[in-house]
Amino acid sequence: MSDPIVKISGLNKWYGEFHVLRDIDLEVKKGERIVICGPSGSGKSTLIRCINALEEFQEGEIVVDGIELGPNLKHVDAVRREVGMVFQSFNLFPHLTVLDNCTLAPIWVRNIPKRDAEATAMKFLERVKIPHQANKFPGQMSGGQQQRVAIARALTMNPKVMLFDEPTSALDPEMVKEVLDTMVDLAEEGMTMLVVTHEMGFAREVANRVVFMDAGQIIEANTPNEFFAAPQHARTKLFLSQILR
Amino acid sequence: MTDITSSTFVRRNLLTERPAPVKTTGFVGLMRTRLFNSPTNILLTIVGALLLWFTIIPSVRFLLVDAVWAGTDRTACLTENAGFVVGACWPYIQAKLPQLIYGFYPEAERWRVNLTLFLAAALLVPLLVPRLPSKGLNAGLFFFAFPVVAFFLLHGGGISGFGLSWTAGILQLFDDSIIGAGQVLLNLSKTSAMAPLLWVIGNLVVLVGTAIYWLIFPLTSLRDQLQGTGQSVWADFAITAVIVSLIAFVLGGGVRTGWRALASSFATFVAIAIVIKLMGLDHGGLPIVQTGLWGGLLVTLVVSVTGIVTSLPIGIALALGRRSTIPLIRIFSIAFIEFWRGVPLITVLFFATYMLPLFLPGNFTVDGLVRALVGIALFTGAYQAENVRGGLAAIPRGQGEAAAALGLSWWKTTSLIVLPQALRHVIPNLVNSFISLFKDTSLVSIVALFDLLGSLRASFSDPKWSTPSTAFTGFAFAGIIYFLFCFGMSRYSLFVEHRLNAHRRT
Numbered sequence: 001m002s003d004p005i006v007k008i009s010g011l012n013k014w015y016g017e018f019h020v021l022r023d024i025d026l027e028v029k030k031g032e033r034i035v036i037c038g039p040s041g042s043g044k045s046t047l048i049r050c051i052n053a054l055e056e057f058q059e060g061e062i063v064v065d066g067i068e069l070g071p072n073l074k075h076v077d078a079v080r081r082e083v084g085m086v087f088q089s090f091n092l093f094p095h096l097t098v099l100d101n102c103t104l105a106p107i108w109v110r111n112i113p114k115r116d117a118e119a120t121a122m123k124f125l126e127r128v129k130i131p132h133q134a135n136k137f138p139g140q141m142s143g144g145q146q147q148r149v150a151i152a153r154a155l156t157m158n159p160k161v162m163l164f165d166e167p168t169s170a171l172d173p174e175m176v177k178e179v180l181d182t183m184v185d186l187a188e189e190g191m192t193m194l195v196v197t198h199e200m201g202f203a204r205e206v207a208n209r210v211v212f213m214d215a216g217q218i219i220e221a222n223t224p225n226e227f228f229a230a231p232q233h234a235r236t237k238l239f240l241s242q243i244l245r
Numbered sequence: 246m247t248d249i250t251s252s253t254f255v256r257r258n259l260l261t262e263r264p265a266p267v268k269t270t271g272f273v274g275l276m277r278t279r280l281f282n283s284p285t286n287i288l289l290t291i292v293g294a295l296l297l298w299f300t301i302i303p304s305v306r307f308l309l310v311d312a313v314w315a316g317t318d319r320t321a322c323l324t325e326n327a328g329f330v331v332g333a334c335w336p337y338i339q340a341k342l343p344q345l346i347y348g349f350y351p352e353a354e355r356w357r358v359n360l361t362l363f364l365a366a367a368l369l370v371p372l373l374v375p376r377l378p379s380k381g382l383n384a385g386l387f388f389f390a391f392p393v394v395a396f397f398l399l400h401g402g403g404i405s406g407f408g409l410s411w412t413a414g415i416l417q418l419f420d421d422s423i424i425g426a427g428q429v430l431l432n433l434s435k436t437s438a439m440a441p442l443l444w445v446i447g448n449l450v451v452l453v454g455t456a457i458y459w460l461i462f463p464l465t466s467l468r469d470q471l472q473g474t475g476q477s478v479w480a481d482f483a484i485t486a487v488i489v490s491l492i493a494f495v496l497g498g499g500v501r502t503g504w505r506a507l508a509s510s511f512a513t514f515v516a517i518a519i520v521i522k523l524m525g526l527d528h529g530g531l532p533i534v535q536t537g538l539w540g541g542l543l544v545t546l547v548v549s550v551t552g553i554v555t556s557l558p559i560g561i562a563l564a565l566g567r568r569s570t571i572p573l574i575r576i577f578s579i580a581f582i583e584f585w586r587g588v589p590l591i592t593v594l595f596f597a598t599y600m601l602p603l604f605l606p607g608n609f610t611v612d613g614l615v616r617a618l619v620g621i622a623l624f625t626g627a628y629q630a631e632n633v634r635g636g637l638a639a640i641p642r643g644q645g646e647a648a649a650a651l652g653l654s655w656w657k658t659t660s661l662i663v664l665p666q667a668l669r670h671v672i673p674n675l676v677n678s679f680i681s682l683f684k685d686t687s688l689v690s691i692v693a694l695f696d697l698l699g700s701l702r703a704s705f706s707d708p709k710w711s712t713p714s715t716a717f718t719g720f721a722f723a724g725i726i727y728f729l730f731c732f733g734m735s736r737y738s739l740f741v742e743h744r745l746n747a748h749r750r751t
Contacts, residue, residue, distance in 0.1 A: 054646055080652040091647035095666050095748050104661065105651035137748035150647075157651060 005030045011060035022216040033193045035203040038213035044196045048163045052083040084154030088166040090146045092138035099134040124152040144175025164195040307332035322712040333718045341704045348540010403530035408485030413468040416461045424454035478527040486514040536614035540695035548686040555622040560629025585627035593620040598692040632674040636667030676738035680731045
């Protein structure tokens with residue numbers, strides 16, 4: 001648990017003239033669980049989207065498991081094969097069944113025979129506790145179930161790192177728990193996770209480190225205990241006082 | 246009266262069913278609840294009934310009741326001979342039916358048209374029924390093998406070479422045009438003010454052309470030697486088969502996994518060989534029937550099927566090009582689409598038929614039907630591009646991002662995620678354009694191609710069948726034919742839409 005699997009150094013990104021990420025340095029060790037929080041517009045989603053090159057950046061370097069991703073976005077495909085991602089709005093493929101959603105990438109990216117891909121997909125669907133829905137279409141499921149399928153879909157590619165971009169923000173309160181439980185299970189199995197979320201309970205329970213961002217920069221990073229009990233920066237204190245009221 | 250206010254109650258007599266006091270079911274009920282339930286509806290019902298009265302009744306009278314069903318010439322369809330005001334003159338259609346279907350296609354060769362139509366139906370129907378198996382093979386046969394077979398069936402003629410000769414021919418044509426361009430520049434340099442520059446460029450171009458000539462020389466000389474032998478087609482065929490199979494084998498993964506590719510390549514060539522042998526393509530094939538003789542429903546179907554099959558891929562490519570991030574591709578797509586959308590189809594057909602030959606080099610001719618086909622395909626392709634673009638715009642960005650995050654390339658994302666969803670959104674629009682294309686094929690009659698409508702109009706001038714109702718009968722018949730095809734497409738599209746959108750029903 002010592003060598004960094006994700007290493008971000010000197011990352012800068014602009015949207016036109018707007019400096020959205022400023023000098024981000026962050027190392028994630030293998031098996032580490034990092035929760036990134038902050039007010040909206042602070043760049044936290046943009047940051048994790050840079051890690052699998054969904055966003056391009058102008059300065060700095062990201063190294064994922066030894067694969068270098070610079071501003072020219074070489075090695076995009078290699079990096080994406082190592083990194084799984086779960087989106088706020090699920091982004092399941094609505095025209096495919098749950099099972100096909102989970103076998104598409106293994107078949108077409110990794111060239112795994114269909115039968116093997118289906119067996120693997122069923123294994124992961126069992127892990128997120130919806131194997132019996134395999135032949136339904138995403139539109140026929142609840143939001144919580146869809147998000148769990150999205151997690152299973154990402155896992156079928158055997159990623160070394162999982163990115164979660166506000167995975168519970170689009171869910172009804174009742175369904176938040178089932179998704180968080182799935183993520184906790186995943187954390188207990190030792191998956192490296194970067195999670196953008198406002199679920200402070202999850203952060204306390206699961207995270208090794210909490211990173212607080214504002215205005216495109218990292219303001220404070222600490223263990224959950226320290227972070228919640230004794231925030232250092234004034235901006236962090238303000239944020240926590242508002243979110244934990 | 247039973248006393249239901251008391252706390253205990255036991256029913257002694259079960260109530261029997263009795264009819265509703267006001268009838269709400271059946272014909273009377275329908276009248277009461279749907280047709281005559283308010284003053285506005287009463288008015289609308291009466292207007293509707295009158296409309297039906299004035300359209301359906303005369304149509305039925307014209308087409309069926311007052312129609313003449315048998316006869317050998319115009320006399321049967323004249324009021325004075327029939328004894329009543331004659332409606333449709335069906336013997337006329339019967340007599341002209343061959344012309345309406347085949348045009349001037351020689352009578353002895355019409356079995357070829359029938360066989361082509363039969364093959365088309367035999368391949369298309371299984372393709373359209375979702376339950377039937379092996380769609381991949383079926384689609385391959387219909388979209389790639391059938392057009393070639395149909396060409397040699399309908400047009401006739403044979404082949405004098407195969408893959409090797411064709412490749413050599415195309416390369417040589419390409420090379421000749423390079424050298425030709427160089428020589429034009431050299432000629433210009435004799436008179437132009439920029440003579441030295443043109444002279445240098447011209448010599449350079451000729452040099453490149455000559456280099457290519459020597460580069461492809463082994464290929465062309467091999468072709469010429471093959472042409473010298475008596476069995477040029479089969480020798481060329483064998484060489485092509487070996488080369489293509491080898492490439493398929495290597496691309497398929499070589500010794501480990503390439504055997505499947507090798508087997509399918511081999512099977513394909515065996516099938517091609519059988520077709521060549523059956524149709525006698527190696528020694529001249531069937532007698533040639535010039536497209537000028539084609540006509541009637543045959544031309545309508547050839548033009549519309551070719552247009553439908555080619556315009557969709559063109560449209561998809563243009564729609565994707567229009568959304569491309571590469572400026573050159575985007576600008577080309579936009580210019581192409583806007584050009585074809587800005588020009589009436591009639592202009593396109595006129596241009597293709599009468600102007601294009603003036604611009605092309607003298608010895609380079611393209612068949613008139615082919616010119617119209619290309620014009621219609623590109624014209625419809627531009628419209629389909631805009632339809633497809635509408636579907637592409639409806640796909641949320643997250644779909645592409647999710648696919649990218651899973652490691653799918655742009656091509657795979659487009660073909661597996663984006664296009665399947667986009668096309669489903671726009672099935673009604675696509676079929677709308679297909680239907681409109683089918684009807685627009687009637688415009689080819691203005692460029693001297695006799696489609697169904699053109700053949701029909703030509704038949705009006707036959708004095709043998711000149712009666713007051715001839716034209717009406719003909720147009721009614723053509724209308725029915727067009728309606729059947731268009732209505733069929735419309736219903737099938739509804740069926741496909743319903744089936745493919747299963748995921749949207751919860």
